[in-house]
Amino acid sequence: MKISTRFSDSIHILAFINIYQGVIPLTSNNIASSIETSPVVVRRLMSALNKAGLINTVHGAADPVLAKSPENISLYDIFLAIEGDAHLFTIDERTNPQCIVGGNIQETLNGFYQQAETAAKAKLARTSLQDVIDTIRVKQAIKDAEKERRN
Amino acid sequence: MKISTRFSDSIHILAFINIYQGVIPLTSNNIASSIETSPVVVRRLMSALNKAGLINTVHGAADPVLAKSPENISLYDIFLAIEGDAHLFTIDERTNPQCIVGGNIQETLNGFYQQAETAAKAKLARTSLQDVIDTIRVKQAIKDAEKERRN
DNA sequence: TTAATTGAAACTTATTTAGTTACAAATAAG
DNA sequence: CTTATTTGTAACTAAATAAGTTTCAATTAA
Numbered sequence: 217m218k219i220s221t222r223f224s225d226s227i228h229i230l231a232f233i234n235i236y237q238g239v240i241p242l243t244s245n246n247i248a249s250s251i252e253t254s255p256v257v258v259r260r261l262m263s264a265l266n267k268a269g270l271i272n273t274v275h276g277a278a279d280p281v282l283a284k285s286p287e288n289i290s291l292y293d294i295f296l297a298i299e300g301d302a303h304l305f306t307i308d309e310r311t312n313p314q315c316i317v318g319g320n321i322q323e324t325l326n327g328f329y330q331q332a333e334t335a336a337k338a339k340l341a342r343t344s345l346q347d348v349i350d351t352i353r354v355k356q357a358i359k360d361a362e363k364e365r366r367n
Numbered sequence: 368m369k370i371s372t373r374f375s376d377s378i379h380i381l382a383f384i385n386i387y388q389g390v391i392p393l394t395s396n397n398i399a400s401s402i403e404t405s406p407v408v409v410r411r412l413m414s415a416l417n418k419a420g421l422i423n424t425v426h427g428a429a430d431p432v433l434a435k436s437p438e439n440i441s442l443y444d445i446f447l448a449i450e451g452d453a454h455l456f457t458i459d460e461r462t463n464p465q466c467i468v469g470g471n472i473q474e475t476l477n478g479f480y481q482q483a484e485t486a487a488k489a490k491l492a493r494t495s496l497q498d499v500i501d502t503i504r505v506k507q508a509i510k511d512a513e514k515e516r517r518n
Numbered sequence: 519t520t521a522a523t524t525g526a527a528a529c530t531t532a533t534t535t536a537g538t539t540a541c542a543a544a545t546a547a548g
Numbered sequence: 549c550t551t552a553t554t555t556g557t558a559a560c561t562a563a564a565t566a567a568g569t570t571t572c573a574a575t576t577a578a
Contacts, residue, residue, distance in 0.1 A: 220457055221457050221458070221459040223456065223457075224456070224457065224458050224459045224472070224476050225459050227472070227476060228459070228462065228468060228469070228472050231468050231472065232466075232468045235467055235468055236468075249463060249466075250462065250463045250466040250468055250469040251459065251462055251463070251469065252461045252462055252463050252469070253459075253461075291479065291483075304370060304455045304487065305370045305374065305375070306370060306371055306372050306374075306375065307372070307375050308372040308375045308376050308379070308402065308404075310403045310404075311379065311401065311402055311403055312400060312401045312402070312403050315383075315400075315401040316386055316503065316504075316507050317379060317382050317383045317386055317387075317401055317503060318379070318401040318402065318403070319507070319510075320502075320503040320506040320507055320510075321375070321378070321379050321382065321499075321503060323506060324499055324502040324503050324506060325375050325378060325499070327502065328442065328490075328491075328494050328498070328499065328502075331490050331494075332442075332487040332488070332490035332491050332494075333487060335486040335487050335489070335490045336455065336483040336484060336486050336487035337483070338486065339479075339482050339483035339486045340479075340483050343479050343482075343483075347479070348472075348475055348476070348479065351471075351475040351478065351479075352467065352468060352471040352472065352475050353467075355471040355474060355475060356467050356470070356471055359470075359471075
């Protein structure tokens with residue numbers, strides 16, 4: 217199983233809430249316009265983010281808010297909220313237990329995969345939503361300066 | 368996108384070739400029995416492993432051989448052979464370029480995802496097929512000892 | 519009271535992955 | 549040389565997963 221765009225869309229939602237709060241109404245419709253998906257998809261993801269305690273939403277009302285400061289929300293927190301205990305690598309569960317290889321490969325690969333996965337997740341854990349927002353703003357500032365230069 | 372069982376099945380094939388060479392004929396049929404899949408799936412994967420220079424196969428003849436010693440085949444070599452430049456995380460390619468978030472999130476996430484992915488791949492690069500084979504043999508030895516003890 | 523919005527279920531569609539069928543091309547054995 | 553075995557590959561089918569849609573009850577806000 218590959219990690220779906222749900223993860224990247226969720227980070228998008230959280231960054232959007234932070235950057236556009238007070239600027240435009242934070243309805244699922246407005247957020248969906250930025251992701252170019254449907255409002256239902258956005259609400260589905262926000263429901264998971266809400267349950268995980270990353271945002272606070274109110275049934276019937278727009279304008280969700282981040283439940284913590286962006287410095288204290290890591291990409292791994294978001295990953296957990298959306299993908300739960302999903303794995304980056306998949307192990308074939310149906311191998312012949314009679315065979316030396318088939319009978320031991322699952323446990324064996326599980327160990328090595330776990331290590332690789334943990335390395336990746338540790339990186340995610342060390343990256344905050346604030347890092348993402350900062351990078352977005354810097355990239356936008358560069359674009360704005362470019363545009364200005366051309367005038 | 369999640370990484371499919373193709374990767375784990377490929378490691379399985381290589382370990383099987385090493386452990387069973389000279390013991391039983393290494394036909395796609397025999398290998399498939401250990402993985403509990405079809406011979407065609409095995410041949411498909413072996414074709415990719417052959418093209419990547421990890422094994423040497425002969426059209427019409429059984430008994431493929433490892434092209435390098437297991438110490439010199441890393442899990443990342445196998446990953447590259449089978450998955451190529453596949454990514455562990457997927458970025459939503461269709462976001463609104465007019466929006467500060469939508470217009471910069473792809474590049475931004477690409478950077479952070481790249482870091483996490485590299486951490487995982489580095490772990491795979493530091494794990495060899497020999498490590499896998501050794502672990503399989505140790506696990507089997509433990510099982511054998513358990514069985515002996517019960518007699 | 520009405521309009522706008524969320525939350526959630528059920529469904530459809532699209533994409534990806536796994537497995538199958540079929541067969542030409544090569545090898546191996548008698 | 550002939551036959552059986554095997555690989556390599558293409559084309560197809562089936563299954564699993566992901567993305568998107570439709571619908572509507574429940575809630576809030578004006």
